[in-house]
Amino acid sequence: MTDAPLDAVLSHVDAQLDASVERLFELLRIASISTDPAYAGQCREAAEWLTDELKGLGFDASVRQTTGHPMVVGHARAATGPNVLFYGHYDVQPVDPIELWANDPFTPKLGEENGRKMILARGASDDKGQLMTFVEACRAYVAVRGNLPVGVTVLFEGEEEAGSPSLKPFLESTAEELKADVALVCDTDMWDEKIPSIVTMLRGMVAEEIEITAASRDLHSGMYGNAARNPIQVLANIVASLRNPDGSVAVPGFYDDVEELAPHVKEQWQRLPFDDGTYLGDVGLAIPAGEQSRSVLEQIAARPSCEINGIIGGYVGEGFKTVIPAKASAKISFRLVANQDPAKIREAFRAHVKSLVPADCSVTFKPHGGAPAVAVPADGPFLTKALGALTDEWGEEAAIAGSGGSIPIVGDFKRLLGMDSLLIGFAQTDDRIHSPNEKYNLESYHRGIRSWVRILDALAR
Amino acid sequence: MTDAPLDAVLSHVDAQLDASVERLFELLRIASISTDPAYAGQCREAAEWLTDELKGLGFDASVRQTTGHPMVVGHARAATGPNVLFYGHYDVQPVDPIELWANDPFTPKLGEENGRKMILARGASDDKGQLMTFVEACRAYVAVRGNLPVGVTVLFEGEEEAGSPSLKPFLESTAEELKADVALVCDTDMWDEKIPSIVTMLRGMVAEEIEITAASRDLHSGMYGNAARNPIQVLANIVASLRNPDGSVAVPGFYDDVEELAPHVKEQWQRLPFDDGTYLGDVGLAIPAGEQSRSVLEQIAARPSCEINGIIGGYVGEGFKTVIPAKASAKISFRLVANQDPAKIREAFRAHVKSLVPADCSVTFKPHGGAPAVAVPADGPFLTKALGALTDEWGEEAAIAGSGGSIPIVGDFKRLLGMDSLLIGFAQTDDRIHSPNEKYNLESYHRGIRSWVRILDALAR
Numbered sequence: 001m002t003d004a005p006l007d008a009v010l011s012h013v014d015a016q017l018d019a020s021v022e023r024l025f026e027l028l029r030i031a032s033i034s035t036d037p038a039y040a041g042q043c044r045e046a047a048e049w050l051t052d053e054l055k056g057l058g059f060d061a062s063v064r065q066t067t068g069h070p071m072v073v074g075h076a077r078a079a080t081g082p083n084v085l086f087y088g089h090y091d092v093q094p095v096d097p098i099e100l101w102a103n104d105p106f107t108p109k110l111g112e113e114n115g116r117k118m119i120l121a122r123g124a125s126d127d128k129g130q131l132m133t134f135v136e137a138c139r140a141y142v143a144v145r146g147n148l149p150v151g152v153t154v155l156f157e158g159e160e161e162a163g164s165p166s167l168k169p170f171l172e173s174t175a176e177e178l179k180a181d182v183a184l185v186c187d188t189d190m191w192d193e194k195i196p197s198i199v200t201m202l203r204g205m206v207a208e209e210i211e212i213t214a215a216s217r218d219l220h221s222g223m224y225g226n227a228a229r230n231p232i233q234v235l236a237n238i239v240a241s242l243r244n245p246d247g248s249v250a251v252p253g254f255y256d257d258v259e260e261l262a263p264h265v266k267e268q269w270q271r272l273p274f275d276d277g278t279y280l281g282d283v284g285l286a287i288p289a290g291e292q293s294r295s296v297l298e299q300i301a302a303r304p305s306c307e308i309n310g311i312i313g314g315y316v317g318e319g320f321k322t323v324i325p326a327k328a329s330a331k332i333s334f335r336l337v338a339n340q341d342p343a344k345i346r347e348a349f350r351a352h353v354k355s356l357v358p359a360d361c362s363v364t365f366k367p368h369g370g371a372p373a374v375a376v377p378a379d380g381p382f383l384t385k386a387l388g389a390l391t392d393e394w395g396e397e398a399a400i401a402g403s404g405g406s407i408p409i410v411g412d413f414k415r416l417l418g419m420d421s422l423l424i425g426f427a428q429t430d431d432r433i434h435s436p437n438e439k440y441n442l443e444s445y446h447r448g449i450r451s452w453v454r455i456l457d458a459l460a461r
Numbered sequence: 462m463t464d465a466p467l468d469a470v471l472s473h474v475d476a477q478l479d480a481s482v483e484r485l486f487e488l489l490r491i492a493s494i495s496t497d498p499a500y501a502g503q504c505r506e507a508a509e510w511l512t513d514e515l516k517g518l519g520f521d522a523s524v525r526q527t528t529g530h531p532m533v534v535g536h537a538r539a540a541t542g543p544n545v546l547f548y549g550h551y552d553v554q555p556v557d558p559i560e561l562w563a564n565d566p567f568t569p570k571l572g573e574e575n576g577r578k579m580i581l582a583r584g585a586s587d588d589k590g591q592l593m594t595f596v597e598a599c600r601a602y603v604a605v606r607g608n609l610p611v612g613v614t615v616l617f618e619g620e621e622e623a624g625s626p627s628l629k630p631f632l633e634s635t636a637e638e639l640k641a642d643v644a645l646v647c648d649t650d651m652w653d654e655k656i657p658s659i660v661t662m663l664r665g666m667v668a669e670e671i672e673i674t675a676a677s678r679d680l681h682s683g684m685y686g687n688a689a690r691n692p693i694q695v696l697a698n699i700v701a702s703l704r705n706p707d708g709s710v711a712v713p714g715f716y717d718d719v720e721e722l723a724p725h726v727k728e729q730w731q732r733l734p735f736d737d738g739t740y741l742g743d744v745g746l747a748i749p750a751g752e753q754s755r756s757v758l759e760q761i762a763a764r765p766s767c768e769i770n771g772i773i774g775g776y777v778g779e780g781f782k783t784v785i786p787a788k789a790s791a792k793i794s795f796r797l798v799a800n801q802d803p804a805k806i807r808e809a810f811r812a813h814v815k816s817l818v819p820a821d822c823s824v825t826f827k828p829h830g831g832a833p834a835v836a837v838p839a840d841g842p843f844l845t846k847a848l849g850a851l852t853d854e855w856g857e858e859a860a861i862a863g864s865g866g867s868i869p870i871v872g873d874f875k876r877l878l879g880m881d882s883l884l885i886g887f888a889q890t891d892d893r894i895h896s897p898n899e900k901y902n903l904e905s906y907h908r909g910i911r912s913w914v915r916i917l918d919a920l921a922r
Binding site: 203205207209214215216217219220221222223224225226227228229230232233235236237238239240241242243247276279280283284285286287288289290291296299300303305307308309310311312313314315316319320321322323324325328330331333335358359360361368369403404405406 | 664666668670675676677678680681682683684685686687688689690691693694696697698699700701702703704708737740741744745746747748749750751752757760761764766768769770771772773774775776777780781782783784785786789790791792794796819820821822829830864865866867
């Protein structure tokens, strides 16, 4: 039984799809909204439901108390092969505005949209549907072979949509128990409906708030206009100095540690379907604003950026006041890529700003956190195997992707457990996560399960 | 009696000073706060008190109803000589915060500060004390000579501290009645405690609000950072482009119509006591920010300026949000000097801004009023005579001054009545107008009265 061929496991998945959907529906019926204390009971219920499922598959599983909603941890040790840690989250976003839902968000149903079948419910995609692809893949192995091809530890969190307040202390206290050879995180999108992908690059961030002070009080522009330094002008000069005319970031030394994209990834990105015009056109823009020598895809996923996230100074109410304010401030952030040191970038930024502040003005800096980028080596063995498995399942070359934003769990796994993560998900960008009428394509669910069957098989080899 | 020498009139002023102070005290006891409807009765009382005073001096005077607080108009025609229109306002600012007053603001008293006697009350300087200098000068002429040396029309307004809502329609309806050869406005400061001055230059203004729109909605900097144009960056580039490194305004054509200061005025300004370091040091600054080739005095009084009065965009609350906002806006104003056309400057500014907006972004402009600068010819006969009279009284060469701000009445007199105005006042910059413990130096009052005696005499020659 343990050496049943891979195809037998996959066929079992196909044959049991309806039952797999029904099990997902059971989980979706639990309104595990983590941000609202009124749903704490439902969060616990979801954790217990998952624990029972894992126990049914032979996992040594338990609900773990935290100061917030509980974690679920389950182990299925294997005699051989690597060990993986699978992560997903059972909590969901609130459902407001409820009146925009076509169906009750916690009464899941199958629907159809543009000829595709889909599972409709809050959490269908984010993240209950995604995490259940892995549970159902494990179920197929257990049913067909009696065991899993690799050692598996599962971690299900219940506070991901609430900022994960308990995660870091929990990881610290269970580091030895959870540590594996690689983490598998299922909370991301496919490249598109046909092309699977693994996110291997997550940009880091440095955020700063700066305040320029000029005069000791607000001044009247009639009495001081021209002669008194205007802090808004100083701030604008600083902001304007942050980008070169070619779209690159102008802070000295900013690109010193930036590495070029691996040639095979860059080459793949040129082949992958991604239309710069459509990406920008969808939000009313047309001209890429970043480095002119780079594609939009590179700009958003593989290159560091500098953004002004907020600015304020002087009179901003109705009408007009001819004030020269004493102060003006801005919130500025940098997205970082692999090898950029947040502390070094922060210092380079501050030195650059200071060089532009007139001698009779002053500047204060308020740090708003910083985290390095996370990158999985583009040619690592686990990645290569997983890419191959996805390519086999979907019939399209699996893409290596970058995410412009950060996914904190990946940094935590790296820092606290010393593990790389493979971010493998089957969601689509139109899944309406966090919005009314959230959906998960039935194909995402079905072939997601099949994908994990293949990935676990590949990782064992 | 009509040919009593000037000295006799001046001596009468000196001899009657105590009575003059007591009359001012009567007016100061009336709490004519124009912005608070609760004090409408007191505003009327002040208007009636002034009308009675003028009648007592032989003026054909009356209270004139408006839709707000009344005006006072009085005429004392003369057989010969020019006709002047004297303007002042009887309304005062509110007294908040009342707890910071050492004495009741409407119980005037004489005090002493740094060895100088002063009149302490709300309105002592702004503008009851100032307007009474003229009334008392007229009283001295009437007492000593039985008539005035020139034809005098008096206009006292009761809404100056409330934005003068009734002034323009009143001037339009009484233009023929009020029109004179020159207007005398007593609502300004002396150069310092020793040097009298006449303000002949008032900067004009053009104010604009601009809003830059980039994407059709707020974006997440993780997903769009670099590629999506940031409207704050665009706005900062525009603001930064408004000043050249040498401090001059960089809008093309901005200085086209700007005339140099008359040589004798420029030469006088080099002699006059004005310390750039002190002027800026008083507000915590040290480095003049305007045209590097110009003195601070020129920068604030005789050169046009560009100021950013407000800027806002993105997230400006506590903490941090990595948003790329859809919009950002700024309030920008230009102070204009003589010959600059507000409409032309507005168009030049808009064209400059448009040239800096990327093709996939848009800009909207919201005008916030514009008014040309007002300038009295630096060598006009009335000005020359008045300067001479002031120099005779104070023993120091009277200064020609510019005011960085606007004084709307002067533009109204020019546009609606076709008259130039001589702005002659005896206030000091430390009079705490609009603030608790307002004061007027007793010397300002006494020699202010004497100054008007001399000015009326000089204008008659």
